[in-house]
Amino acid sequence: MPQGKFITGIYPGSFDPVTKGHLHLIRRASRMVDKLIIAIATNSRKTPLFTDYERLEMLRIDIDNMLDKGCDIEICSFDGLLVEFAREVNSSCIIRGLRAVSDFEYEFQMTGMNAKLDPDIETLFLMAADKWQFVSSSFVKEISSLGGEVDEFVTPQVANKLNKKFKKCN
């Protein structure tokens, strides 16, 4: 990163719900920038299980509990284009995680389209650590909805909220 420049990074996503894989990436990204904005997309093509408010609250609790943050972390929702949001918050650095090869095509297209919409905004990728390669919010929801345990993949407060959504008694 260039010396003397204040860098705000944006980590966008659906976070439906936040997983330990997301948290690991947030921790790493927070060491690379001066400020990290976690941006929850509210107009995603996906129909979320959790409301915008629930997703924001779950992230807020997990970030508050994160001991080794490298920088200021802010959590916001946005409902328009990601590049427009990036411009609004004066950021030219989008950070995304990459897991298996299957993520690549989608991320490649999204990065290309975002670059067409605003060539001044760069997307940086961090490879997911081995431990979190296969963890996704979608699988966590499916496992939980079918009665499986998700404690390994999400924090206890998120596991509780999933249990409540799927009306499992502890």
Ligand code: PNS
């Ligand atoms: O966690 P996800 O669902 O993979 O995140 C996808 C997200 C939210 C980053 C993407 O859908 C997005 O940027 N949505 C905002 C709308 C937008 O800018 N669309 C154009 C993308 S080229």
